[in-house]
Amino acid sequence: MAESSRDPGEKKTTVSALLGVRNGVRAIDFYKAAFGAVELFRTTGEDGSVVAQLSVGSSDFWVADEAPEHQNFSPATLGGSTVRMVMVVDDPDAVFDRAVAAGASGLWPVVDQPYGWRIGRIVDPYGHHWEIGKPLPHAS
């Protein structure tokens, strides 16, 4: 797992998000097509449900079929998402366009924002929201 020099006492601690979805198998394929995600791990249950760990750049995230009986919900079930994913990339316009070509919906186009980021936002076919952007050079 990646390490930083920020917190030398707890280097081994990592935090990553696990996205609840309907149809995890298709969702994994979407994240590969949209973001070039690499599959690090996958386990499949007897009912076909999956839990998978994916990487994008230097970060990991997880995808799993929802299981409302275990309080694991998808955006489709709750009618929205309680977490949005922030993706920092060198070329937000290109990543945004690739995700839309793979099936995401463009919610806000990629533009320069007054708070110093060039950023846009998509909703993926599973209802998760992704902000895709990069910090702009400081106007000093």
Next chain:
Amino acid sequence: MAESSRDPGEKKTTVSALLGVRNGVRAIDFYKAAFGAVELFRTTGEDGSVVAQLSVGSSDFWVADEAPEHQNFSPATLGGSTVRMVMVVDDPDAVFDRAVAAGASGLWPVVDQPYGWRIGRIVDPYGHHWEIGKPLPHAS
């Protein structure tokens, strides 16, 4: 930002979760008390709403007040969470206990699971779910 050797062509790409909450200021304090989170960045709006970037170990996550008019929801508003956070630590029992002492609810205790992790799950006071665990040594 942390880097890995996994995907040398896209080292700069990172993905992190932004948790929607009610009362962001208090939520930030909770994550500091519960997880020893370090505040990297905070911006406060005229209405007192906040967006903050926190780090835990080698990972970052974000916390922001919900804004349903922008499709940013909290678990309190939707009645559940669409993402759960996976925290990998050296000592899941201690981290679990510290989070509960800070105000989280223990949902599943920390136990050895047949899939090879020692792991438990809490719900934080803002409705976000955290799995806190570590992989067990392989029983070969």
